Structure formats: structure tokens, C-alpha cells
Amino acid sequence: MELADYEKRLQELEKANRILQKKLERSEADRVDLEKTNDKNQALLKSVIRELEESKTTLEEKSWDLEQALKNLQAMQAKLVASEKMSALGVLVAGVAHEINNPVNFIYGNLIHAQKYTHDLLELVQLYQQYYPNPTSEIQEMIEAIELDFLCEDLPKLLKSMNVGTERIREIVKSLRNFSRLNEAEFKVVDIHEGLDSALMILHNRLKPKADHPGIEVIKEYGQLPPVECCPGQLNQVFMNLLTNAVDALDEGIRDWELETGQKVEEMQGMQGKSFSSISNSQSQVPIIQIRTEIIQDNWVTIRIGDNGLGMSEDVHSKLFDPFFTTKPVGKGTGLGLSISYQIVVEKHGGKMQCYSAPGQGAEFVVQIPLRQSIGDRNPC
Ligand SMILES: Nc1ncnc2c1ncn2[C@@H]1O[C@H](COP(=O)(O)OP(=O)(O)O)[C@@H](O)[C@H]1O
Ligand SMILES: [Mg+2]
Numbered sequence: 001m002e003l004a005d006y007e008k009r010l011q012e013l014e015k016a017n018r019i020l021q022k023k024l025e026r027s028e029a030d031r032v033d034l035e036k037t038n039d040k041n042q043a044l045l046k047s048v049i050r051e052l053e054e055s056k057t058t059l060e061e062k063s064w065d066l067e068q069a070l071k072n073l074q075a076m077q078a079k080l081v082a083s084e085k086m087s088a089l090g091v092l093v094a095g096v097a098h099e100i101n102n103p104v105n106f107i108y109g110n111l112i113h114a115q116k117y118t119h120d121l122l123e124l125v126q127l128y129q130q131y132y133p134n135p136t137s138e139i140q141e142m143i144e145a146i147e148l149d150f151l152c153e154d155l156p157k158l159l160k161s162m163n164v165g166t167e168r169i170r171e172i173v174k175s176l177r178n179f180s181r182l183n184e185a186e187f188k189v190v191d192i193h194e195g196l197d198s199a200l201m202i203l204h205n206r207l208k209p210k211a212d213h214p215g216i217e218v219i220k221e222y223g224q225l226p227p228v229e230c231c232p233g234q235l236n237q238v239f240m241n242l243l244t245n246a247v248d249a250l251d252e253g254i255r256d257w258e259l260e261t262g263q264k265v266e267e268m269q270g271m272q273g274k275s276f277s278s279i280s281n282s283q284s285q286v287p288i289i290q291i292r293t294e295i296i297q298d299n300w301v302t303i304r305i306g307d308n309g310l311g312m313s314e315d316v317h318s319k320l321f322d323p324f325f326t327t328k329p330v331g332k333g334t335g336l337g338l339s340i341s342y343q344i345v346v347e348k349h350g351g352k353m354q355c356y357s358a359p360g361q362g363a364e365f366v367v368q369i370p371l372r373q374s375i376g377d378r379n380p381c
């Protein structure tokens with residue numbers, strides 16, 4: 001090969017080499033570009049993921065906030081409905097009690113004189129009979145027509161039972177007034193037992209034995225309590241709610257017992273102290289409500305209201321204090337009693353409220369109230 005040929009070949013090779021070099025450089029640049037884009041894409045992806053995660057958390061927070069707001073709204077609505085009902089009912093009850101109070105005192109006051117006068121008149125009649133054993137025929141006819149002997153015997157009894165009746169009306173009126181305690185829109189130092197007794201008095205009709213009901217035995221174990229600072233009307237409402245629930249649970253237990261045994265409750269009459277089988281076949285006593293009060297640590301009062309009714313499932317127990325939660329049929333339960341009671345005890349009085357219960361084991365509600373309120377940080381009733 002000629003030298004010229006070699007040179008030409010060399011030049012060609014150098015050219016090819018340069019081209020290759022350039023191509024290499026370009027692909028290197030491309031690779032770097034690609035890596036850069038890749039990095040950018042990855043960063044973008046990461047930030048998108050981060051943003052998504054952030055917005056997920058925000059959404060979760062928002063939905064929790066919303067849930068809370070809904071719960072608050074429901075509680076507020078419950079409070080409004082209840083306070084509206086309560087105040088309307090309170091006004092009505094206090095009004096009726098006031099109106100009945102005057103005429104009843106009228107009757108009560110005069111009955112004492114009526115008893116005395118009739119006693120005197122009957123004695124006079126006896127004296128007449130003693131000194132004039134043979135009256136004229138007209139008087140004799142009248143004596144027979146009005147059955148004087150029976151009348152003399154029956155009139156004092158009749159007046160006595162009128163007396164008992166009026167005394168009872170007076171007690172009921174007193175309870176109603178005590179119960180509504182409308183004029184007391186502030187913390188008062190009161191006897192808690194009076195409130196419990198008023199609520200029992202108002203519920204008397206649901207507690208006493210009837211033709212189709214054995215009656216509910218109320219066992220009171222009142223401790224030595226000093227007067228307690230509280231909103232009496234509201235606390236009475238709590239007692240009423242708890243006692244009504246206990247009566248409801250016991251009534252339901254009786255219905256179940258009847259279904260299970262095919263017996264009627266009349267057969268339980270007079271069985272006080274003996275036991276009957278409930279639907280779960282567990283042995284439970286005749287219907288009992290137990291109310292116990294005591295003072296603890298010198299500055300708290302505890303009020304326990306227990307029943308030996310049906311008790312409740314864990315599911316019911318967990319929702320007990322939720323507004324509008326009820327297991328009772330429409331028209332019977334509002335589901336407000338316990339949520340309002342909780343609010344009165346815990347928020348109004350800085351107290352505590354708990355329930356101990358299991359299916360077939362009855363239920364016990366424990367209310368604890370401090371003896372004294374630090375009124376400064378709490379609203380008036
Ligand atoms: N003493 C009790 N025994 C069994 N269950 C009870 C008792 N007290 C309350 N409960 C349950 O708690 C629910 C809510 O009670 P409450 O708030 O007073 O509303 P309501 O009585 O209108 O249903 C009742 O429906 C019932 O299921
Ligand atoms: Mg209730």
C-alpha cells in the first residue's frame with residue numbers, strides 16, 4: 001500500500017473516531033439529561049405523594065371535626081328540647097300545685113272542725129236516745145229510714161278517710177312544688193333525701209301493687225348526709241330519670257317472666273322476698289329498687305339507684321349516655337333522660353355518673369356530687 005493510501009485511511013479512521021466521540025458525548029449528555037429528568041420526576045412524585053398524604057390527614061381531621069360538630073349539635077339539640085320541655089313542664093307543675101294548694105288547705109283546715117262538730121252532734125244524739133228512748137213515731141220512722149245506727153258508726157270513719165285523702169293530696173302538692181323548685185334558679189343548700197322522696201312520691205302509682213302488677217319494693221338505705229349545695233330542681237330531675245328507667249326495666253322484666261313461665265304476675269302477689277326465674281333462667285328477686293346514699297371523703301355525696309331488672313348488654317351500656325339513644329318503643333322512650341342527667345351531674349355540678357350492669361343482672365347507677373360547688377366557674381342553674 002502507498003503512503004498516501006495509509007494517510008487517507010488514517011484520516012478516515014480519525015474522522016470515524018471523532019464522530020464516535022461526538023456520539024458518545026451526546027449520549028452521555030442524554031444520559032445526564034435523562035437522569036436529571038428522572039430525579040425531577042421522582043421528586044415530583046414524592047411531593048405529589050406527600051401532598052396526597054397531607055390532604056388525607058387534613059381530610060381525616062376535617063371529618064373528625066365534622067363528627068364532633070355533629071355530636072355537639074345533637075347534644076345541644078337534646079339539651080334544648082329537654083330544657084324547653086322541662087321548663088314548660090316545671091311551670092305547669094308549679095302552677096297546678098299552687099292552684100291546688102289553696103283549696104286543699106281550705107278543706108284540710110275545715111275537716112278538723114267538721115270532725116269535731118260531728119263528734120259532738122253524735123254524742124248529742126246518743127244523749128237524746130239515752131234520755132228519750134221512746135221517741136214519737138215520726139222520729140222513729142226517720143231513724144229507721146236513715147239507718148241511724150249505721151250512720152253513727154260510718155260518719156266518723158268517712159271523715160277519717162277524707163282526712164287521710166286530703167293529707168295525701170297535701171303531700172303530693174308539697175312534692176310537686178319541691179320537685180319543680182322553679183323559683184330556685186341558683187345553687188341552694190338542700191336535703192338530697194327530700195328530692196329522692198319527692199320523686200318516689202310522684203312515681204307512687206307505678207310502684208304500688210295493682211291487679212296485674214306485683215308492685216315494686218323500694219328499699220331505702222339513707223346515710224347521714226349533710227345538706228348538699230346543688231340546683232335542686234335539676235338534681236330531682238336526675239333522680240326522676242333514674243327511677244323511671246329502673247321502673248321501666250323492672251316492668252319489662254315482669255313481661256318477659258310472664259312470657260317465659262306462662263304464669264301471670266298476680267301469682268307473684270304476696271311473694272315478697274321469694275325469687276322468680278327471669279327469661280335467662282337466672283334467679284332474681286321480686287322487683288326491687290334500692291336507693292343508697294352515703295358521704296365519702298367528707299366532701300362528696302354518693303347516691304346509688306339500683307334495680308334487679310333485665311340489666312343491659314355491653315352494646316347498650318356503651319351508648320347509654322348518648323343523646324336520643326333508646327331501646328324503648330316510639331312514644332315511650334326519648335333517649336334523653338340519661339344524656340340530660342349526665343350533663344346535669346357532670347357539667348352542672350362537677351360530679352360523676354357511672355352505670356354498672358350486665359344482662360340479667362339488673363343495673364346500678366352511681367351519682368357522685370361534691371358537697372360544695374365552686375360557683376365562680378359555673379353558671380347558675
Ligand atoms: N335501669 C336500667 N336497666 C336497663 N336498661 C336501662 C336502665 N336505665 C337505662 N337503660 C337503657 O338506657 C336507655 C337510655 O335511657 P334514657 O336516656 O333514660 O332514655 P329512655 O328512657 O327514653 O329510653 C334505655 O332505653 C335503656 O335501654
Ligand atoms: Mg329514661
